[in-house]
Amino acid sequence: MNINENFLKLKAGYLFPEIGRRVTAWTEANPDKTDRLIRCGIGDVTEPLPQAVRDAMHAAIDEQGVAETFHGYGPEQGYGFLRDAIVENQFEGLNISADEVFVSDGSKCDTGNILDIFGKGNKIAITDPVYPVYVDTNVMAGNTGEADENGAYEGLVYLPCTAENNFVPAIPEEKVDLVYLCYPNNPTGTTATREQLESWVAYAKNHGAIILYDAAYEAFVRDSSVPRSIFEIEGAHECAIEFRSFSKNGGFTGVRCAYTVIPKTLTVKASTGEEVSLHSLWNRRQSTKFNGASYPVQRGAAAVFSPEGKEQVSALIEHYMGNAALLRKACQDLGLKVFGGENAPYVWVQCPEGVGSWDMFDKMLEEAQVVITPGAGFGAAGEGYFRISSFNTRENVEEVCKRIAAIS
Amino acid sequence: MNINENFLKLKAGYLFPEIGRRVTAWTEANPDKTDRLIRCGIGDVTEPLPQAVRDAMHAAIDEQGVAETFHGYGPEQGYGFLRDAIVENQFEGLNISADEVFVSDGSKCDTGNILDIFGKGNKIAITDPVYPVYVDTNVMAGNTGEADENGAYEGLVYLPCTAENNFVPAIPEEKVDLVYLCYPNNPTGTTATREQLESWVAYAKNHGAIILYDAAYEAFVRDSSVPRSIFEIEGAHECAIEFRSFSKNGGFTGVRCAYTVIPKTLTVKASTGEEVSLHSLWNRRQSTKFNGASYPVQRGAAAVFSPEGKEQVSALIEHYMGNAALLRKACQDLGLKVFGGENAPYVWVQCPEGVGSWDMFDKMLEEAQVVITPGAGFGAAGEGYFRISSFNTRENVEEVCKRIAAIS
Numbered sequence: 106m107n108i109n110e111n112f113l114k115l116k117a118g119y120l121f122p123e124i125g126r127r128v129t130a131w132t133e134a135n136p137d138k139t140d141r142l143i144r145c146g147i148g149d150v151t152e153p154l155p156q157a158v159r160d161a162m163h164a165a166i167d168e169q170g171v172a173e174t175f176h177g178y179g180p181e182q183g184y185g186f187l188r189d190a191i192v193e194n195q196f197e198g199l200n201i202s203a204d205e206v207f208v209s210d211g212s213k214c215d216t217g218n219i220l221d222i223f224g225k226g227n228k229i230a231i232t233d234p235v236y237p238v239y240v241d242t243n244v245m246a247g248n249t250g251e252a253d254e255n256g257a258y259e260g261l262v263y264l265p266c267t268a269e270n271n272f273v274p275a276i277p278e279e280k281v282d283l284v285y286l287c288y289p290n291n292p293t294g295t296t297a298t299r300e301q302l303e304s305w306v307a308y309a310k311n312h313g314a315i316i317l318y319d320a321a322y323e324a325f326v327r328d329s330s331v332p333r334s335i336f337e338i339e340g341a342h343e344c345a346i347e348f349r350s351f352s353k354n355g356g357f358t359g360v361r362c363a364y365t366v367i368p369k370t371l372t373v374k375a376s377t378g379e380e381v382s383l384h385s386l387w388n389r390r391q392s393t394k395f396n397g398a399s400y401p402v403q404r405g406a407a408a409v410f411s412p413e414g415k416e417q418v419s420a421l422i423e424h425y426m427g428n429a430a431l432l433r434k435a436c437q438d439l440g441l442k443v444f445g446g447e448n449a450p451y452v453w454v455q456c457p458e459g460v461g462s463w464d465m466f467d468k469m470l471e472e473a474q475v476v477i478t479p480g481a482g483f484g485a486a487g488e489g490y491f492r493i494s495s496f497n498t499r500e501n502v503e504e505v506c507k508r509i510a511a512i513s
Numbered sequence: 514m515n516i517n518e519n520f521l522k523l524k525a526g527y528l529f530p531e532i533g534r535r536v537t538a539w540t541e542a543n544p545d546k547t548d549r550l551i552r553c554g555i556g557d558v559t560e561p562l563p564q565a566v567r568d569a570m571h572a573a574i575d576e577q578g579v580a581e582t583f584h585g586y587g588p589e590q591g592y593g594f595l596r597d598a599i600v601e602n603q604f605e606g607l608n609i610s611a612d613e614v615f616v617s618d619g620s621k622c623d624t625g626n627i628l629d630i631f632g633k634g635n636k637i638a639i640t641d642p643v644y645p646v647y648v649d650t651n652v653m654a655g656n657t658g659e660a661d662e663n664g665a666y667e668g669l670v671y672l673p674c675t676a677e678n679n680f681v682p683a684i685p686e687e688k689v690d691l692v693y694l695c696y697p698n699n700p701t702g703t704t705a706t707r708e709q710l711e712s713w714v715a716y717a718k719n720h721g722a723i724i725l726y727d728a729a730y731e732a733f734v735r736d737s738s739v740p741r742s743i744f745e746i747e748g749a750h751e752c753a754i755e756f757r758s759f760s761k762n763g764g765f766t767g768v769r770c771a772y773t774v775i776p777k778t779l780t781v782k783a784s785t786g787e788e789v790s791l792h793s794l795w796n797r798r799q800s801t802k803f804n805g806a807s808y809p810v811q812r813g814a815a816a817v818f819s820p821e822g823k824e825q826v827s828a829l830i831e832h833y834m835g836n837a838a839l840l841r842k843a844c845q846d847l848g849l850k851v852f853g854g855e856n857a858p859y860v861w862v863q864c865p866e867g868v869g870s871w872d873m874f875d876k877m878l879e880e881a882q883v884v885i886t887p888g889a890g891f892g893a894a895g896e897g898y899f900r901i902s903s904f905n906t907r908e909n910v911e912e913v914c915k916r917i918a919a920i921s
Contacts, residue, residue, distance in 0.1 A: 106690040106721050107632030108781050112794050149585035154577035162809070166570050169562035169767065172906070176767040177557035210618050210769075210807070217802035221653065224515030241801045245629065282514040313514050359577065359584040359808040361618075373516050386520050393649045394625030399618070399807055400767040401570065498580070 111247045116256050120237065120482035121147070124466070131470050141474040143501050143508075145432075145493045148291065148451065150356045152424060152498075154405075155417035158355055161408035165401035179397040182388065183208025183364065187407045191364060194410040195323075195349065199336040205368050205384065207391055208406075210398050212321050212350040212363040216285075217242040218394070219317065219346065219365070222386040227282035230262040232274050234292050234483030234490075236319070239285045255485050265486040266293060268455065272444065273297045276304055280312045286335075287319035289326060292483045292492045293453040294429075294445020296331045302338045309344035315373070315383070316345040321363075324354035324422055326448045342368040346383065353450065354418050355409040362398055362406040425450045428495035428502040435506035436493070450495045453480070465491050473508035519655045524664050528645065528890030529555070532874070539878050549882040551909050551916075553840075553901045556699065556859065558764045560832060560906075562813075563825035566763055569816035573809035587805040590796065591616025591772065595815045599772060602818040603731075603757070607744040613776050613792065615799055616814075618806050620729050620758040620771040624693075625650040626802070627725060627754065627773070630794040635690035638670040640682050642700050642891030642898075644727070647693045663893050673894040674701060676863065680852065681705045684712055688720045694743075695727035697734060700891045700900045701861040702837075702853020704739045710746045717752035723781070723791070724753040729771075732762035732830055734856045750776040754791065761858065762826050763817040770806055770814040833858045836903035836910040843914035844901070858903045861888070873899050881916035 124146060132139045168174035182188070188203040209215050220242055229248050231239050240258065243249055250259030257263060262281050264274030272295035273288075286305065288297040297305075309316050318335040326333050335345045347366040351357035367387050372380040398406075408414045429446035436443045436454045446452035456465045462479035469475045469491075478494070480487030495502065532554060540547045576582035590596070596611040617623050628650055637656050639647050648666065651657055658667030665671060670689050672682030680703035681696075694713065696705040705713075717724050726743040734741050743753045755774040759765035775795050780788040806814075816822045837854035844851045844862045854860035864873040870887035877883045877899075886902070888895030903910065 106723060106781055107634055108783060108789055108791070108794060109630050109632045110783055112630065112797055113783065113787075113789070115797060147586070151580065151583065151585070153580055153583050154574070156578065159574050159578050162574050163571060166562070166567050166574070170564065170567050172559065172561055175559070175561050175764075177559070177764075178555070178766045211804045213804045214802055222517050222520065224517045226515050238801060245798070245801065315514060356583075356585075358586045358804075361804065361807040373514055375516060375518055375521065379521075381516055381521070383516070386516060389520055389523060390653070393646060393653065394622055396619045396621045396766075396769065399769040399810055401809070402807055 109245065111245050114244050114249065114251050114258070115241060116252055120478070123482070124476065124478070127467065127470065128476060138474055142476065143474065143497075143505055144476045145497060145505060146476045146478045148494050148496060149358050150353060150496050152356060152421055154356050154360065155409070155414055155421065157408045157411050157414035157417055158405040162401045162405040165404035169401070176400040179400055179403070181392045181395055181397050183398060184400070184403050187403045190407045190410045196334065196336065196366070199334060200342065201336055201366055201368065205366055207365045207367065207387060208398050208403060209363050209365065209391075209395065210361040212319065212348045212352065213238055215348050215363055215365045216317065216319060218390065219387070220246045220248070221390050221394075222383060223283065228262060228280065230264055230277060230281040230284040232266045232285065232287070233263040233485060234266065234480055234487030235285070236287060236291050237483070257485060263484065263486070266290075267486055268442065268444065271295065272453075273301045276308045281314055283315050283317060284309070285317045285319065287321070289322040289449035290445070291322065292451055292478065292480070292487065294449035294451035295453065296326065296328070296448045299330070299332050299338070302332055302335060306335070306338045306340045306344060310340055313373070314344065315371075316341070318345050318347045320347055321350040322353055322449050323349065324418065325426060325450055327426065328448055331448055336366070336368070342370045344371065346371070351406050351409060354422065355406065355414075356421060357406070360402055360405060362402050424499070425495045428497055428499065431502050431506050432493050432495055435509040439509060439512060446495065452493045452495065454491050454493065456489050456491060462488055462491050468512070472512050473505070475505050475508060517653065519653050522652050522657065522659050522666070523649060524660055528886070531890070532884065532886070535875065535878065536884060546882055550884065551882065551905075551913055552884045553905060553913060554884045554886045556902050556904060557766050558761060558904050560764060560829055562764050562768065563817070563822055563829065565816045565819050565822035565825055566813040570809045570813040573812035577809070584808040587808055587811070589800045589803050589805050591806060592808070592811050595811045598815045598818045604742065604744065604774070607742060608750065609744055609774055609776065613774055615773045615775065615795060616806050616811060617771050617773065617799075617803065618769040620727065620756045620760065621646055623756050623771055623773045624725065624727060626798065627795070628654045628656070629798050629802075630791060631691065636670060636688065638672055638685060638689040638692040640674050640693065640695070641671040641893060642674065642888055642895030643693070644695060644699050645891070665893060671892070671894070674698075675894055676850065676852065679703065681709045684716045689722055691723050691725060692717070693725045693727065695729070696740075697730040697857035698853070699730065700859055700886065700888070700895065702857035702859035703861065704734065704736070704856045707738070707740050707746070710740055710743060714743070714746045714748045714752060718748050721781070722752065723779075724749070726753050726755045728755055729758040730761055730857050731757065732826065733834060733858055735834065736856055739856050744774070744776070750778045752779065754779070759814050759817060762830065763814065764829060765814070768810055768813060770810050832907070833903045836905055836907065839910050839914050840901050840903055843917040847917060847920060854903065860901045860903065862899050862901065864897050864899060870896055870899050876920070880920050881913070883913050883916060
């Protein structure tokens with residue numbers, strides 16, 4: 106009996122457990138200040154689920170109470186009403202059809218499970234800093250060797266993203282097979298230009314590589330020149346898969362709904378020479394290992410695109426982006442160099458010269474009682490930066506800004 | 514760039530697509546009789562979601578509308594309120610603790626994804642006939658060779674279940690590493706005795722094998738001597754994982770909620786000699802590739818265990834089991850040998866001497882306009898049987914019985 110020993114290579118969740126440990130130690134040492142603590146760490150929404158979504162979910166639950174309108178097993182790929190609404194509202198003019206959209210219960214699942222359809226021996230590129238799920242799922246799938254003392258895994262190609270390259274990595278000189286790109290980016294809050302994405306698509310097409318494009322924060326793009334989808338780029342339909350979510354626009358982190366777009370024109374040559382459609386492989390994966398997203402949840406997701414839903418989501422985005430603007434300004438006023446937070450809910454801040462990101466974490470905790478996320482937790486190239494999330498109440502954010510201003 | 518070529522070994526969904534093809538051909542040839550068609554094929558519930566579940570889901574959605582009670586990301590393992598309710602109501606006295614319960618969005622996902630934590634080179638045993646997901650996920654994971662002309666995959670150990678062994682397989686003579694058991698069984702509707710499960714646990718402990726025990730139909734057990742959980746068997750906590758679902762008791766096929774139980778005492782020796790806990794591997798798998806089940810859905814699931822919920826679920830079970838009794842009798846009256854349907858919602862019927870299961874399918878379609886599932890679709894040992902599902906309205910079932918009685 107063999108276990109999957111790749112799991113044993115995983116570092117024991119270095120980032121959020123370590124944050125938890127430090128916060129606990131601080132609260133135990135400072136019981137009198139504990140209720141001053143404000144968390145700006147995890148990227149979870151805080152505002153209520155939009156009324157339009159709740160109305161749709163209530164109606165769907167009522168439908169479940171009547172035999173004539175009861176919905177049992179739904180299509181594994183999602184209901185037509187939602188796939189149609191997604192295409193109409195998110196991919197108009199981008200040559201994506203409803204049957205290229207696979208509805209799921211979350212982007213974390215999709216970005217992890219997508220590796221099921223890829224084989225062994227692929228060269229994987231990830232940006233650094235990065236959303237840890239891309240790395241950990243590749244470790245689990247056996248696509249890496251062991252981690253070194255900095256937590257970098259042998260066999261992965263790390264693409265550093267720093268202020269020097271505006272947080273969009275240079276095209277690698279070597280050939281890679283799979284590359285993860287996330288824009289607007291988590292954790293840096295930065296975006297990629299059309300030209301940069303064009304170079305990536307050209308690279309992928311030249312090398313037969315696939316781009317796994319995570320656009321979970323697309324709704325926060327306000328600058329009309331910033332691409333919202335990889336499918337705005339010509340040729341992407343032959344080399345890219347896009348992940349989208351309702352978590353951060355509709356506030357679905359607790360309700361769970363997301364989707365993955367795989368164009369039918371995306372094929373890979375098998376060892377037999379046969380061109381195999383990744384759409385058909387993913388369809389088979391989802392049909393076999395997934396039973397569709399919850400019906401009331403899918404009704405709720407579709408309501409995000411109703412006229413009321415759009416207005417309510419737009420107000421949520423305004424709220425969080427207002428927070429981001431305040432946080433940006435507070436850090437800038439302190440003389441810090443600030444990135445992101447203009448088309449994304451994350452503000453990425455350079456620590457003062459010579460201060461490490463965990464030192465900055467401790468300083469913010471001790472002096473301001475604000476919990477941030479140290480950049481080093483997202484990868485070696487995140488050292489010297491920290492992330493502040495704008496997912497919070499306005500009141501908390503205003504208080505955080507005041508405290509930042511008072512930092513020594 | 515390599516795809517997972519194991520997917521190419523998969524047979525293109527031989528069962529339900531072939532049923533669909535035959536039904537379509539028949540309806541096209543018999544447009545006048547089309548509205549007589551009654552489907553007793555797929556195992557999907559038909560009755561409304563219990564009131565207690567709907568009430569709890571409505572309340573949870575209202576909570577999502579207020580910042581103070583809003584729930585964002587929940588624990589990947591499920592909320593404490595649900596894990597506690599599961600243990601209290603389903604595992605009392607069985608030495609299972611709440612943190613050994615992992616809540617998910619479905620048993621299809623869990624029984625498929627569980628292979629993530631196992632390594633390569635394991636010998637896999639499945640019963641025949643069988644729920645196709647066990648087979649297909651092993652094919653996708655590379656645990657088999659190619660399929661032969663009957664759809665049997667090289668490398669799998671098939672354990673035939675027929676009338677001769679009361680549909681509980683003999684203990685294999687060879688050593689296997691993973692064995693899938695499902696009781697009450699899909700598709701045969703039969704159960705295993707305590708003694709039979711004891712032999713399986715003894716076998717697993719002797720050989721260091723793991724039993725993957727699918728108890729999705731546990732709620733239909735009425736005979737108090739029939740085990741409802743593998744954890745009723747001494748020693749199972751060191752060799753078994755159990756899958757449970759709200760699909761068939763609470764009618765959650767469209768709402769989506771299930772859970773997997775992995776005792777912390779279940780360990781496997783790694784190649785280093787280290788004893789590795791499967792609980793910790795699954796916890797890591799779920800934390801990395803899953804973001805928790807929907808909050809309103811988990812509230813709904815917990816309501817299954819409220820006093821009202823229990824009463825309503827019990828009425829649903831009564832309804833479906835009443836259907837099963839009628840279907841059993843109708844087939845017996847026809848002189849057919851009938852199995853299952855007493856502690857399970859499926860009735861498994863032996864075809865008349867010399868009649869194949871697809872012939873029986875055609876006969877039932879043509880003479881009675883009733884869609885059944887041919888046993889051969891679940892594996893070679895299902896040849897000569899067919900499955901009738903009791904998931905239907907009483908009216909439909911009574912009509913089906915009348916038509917069966919009129920069959921020539």
